[in-house]
Amino acid sequence: MELEQIYELMGRFQASGLTRLEWTRKDESLVLCREIAVSPAASAPVMAAPAPAEQPAPQDKVPEGELVTAPLVGTFYAASQPGAEPFVTAGRQVKKGETLCLIEAMKMMSEIPAPADCVVEEILVDDGSAVGYGQPLFRVRRV
Numbered sequence: 001m002e003l004e005q006i007y008e009l010m011g012r013f014q015a016s017g018l019t020r021l022e023w024t025r026k027d028e029s030l031v032l033c034r035e036i037a038v039s040p041a042a043s044a045p046v047m048a049a050p051a052p053a054e055q056p057a058p059q060d061k062v063p064e065g066e067l068v069t070a071p072l073v074g075t076f077y078a079a080s081q082p083g084a085e086p087f088v089t090a091g092r093q094v095k096k097g098e099t100l101c102l103i104e105a106m107k108m109m110s111e112i113p114a115p116a117d118c119v120v121e122e123i124l125v126d127d128g129s130a131v132g133y134g135q136p137l138f139r140v141r142r143v
Contacts, residue, residue, distance in 0.1 A: 006030065065121055068112065068138040070131040074105030078127040086127070088120045093143060100138055103131065118142045 013021050013032045021032040070076075078086040078101055087099050094100070094114045102109045118140040125137055 065139040065141060067136040068100060068115060068140060070103060070133060070135045070137055071112070072103060072105050072110060073133050074103040074131060076125045076127065076129050076131045076137065077102040077104060078123070090120055090122055093119045112137065114140070116142050
């Protein structure tokens with residue numbers, strides 16, 4: 001049997017509903033088998049489950065006010081080095097461009113500046129925690 005003939009036979013076997021095919025001619029033989037997975041649930045009768053009472057989907061609490069978000073994925077640092085004073089604290093007034101925090105990504109430190117003259121109302125992440133792109137870091141109020 002030629003290779004093209006074997007491939008054609010395999011294609012027809014795959015398209016059929018057969019699970020086993022044995023072919024023999026003189027000194028040649030070929031056996032094709034495949035397993036059909038039967039899930040236990042397929043043989044059991046299907047019973048409808050009662051529909052659960054609709055409940056409102058829980059929503060993540062989004063802080064109100066103007067948010068300063070992470071411009072990249074990385075690690076949030078509130079200070080320039082461990083043990084140093086944090087760049088800002090809740091309630092502190094900052095000038096536009098003043099550093100609010102650092103985000104480390106791939107061994108590069110990026111300063112995150114204040115978007116305007118504002119008061120830092122709330123710091124939304126912990127020092128040393130991983131942050132994602134667009135994740136709120138600070139809630140601020142413009143002055």
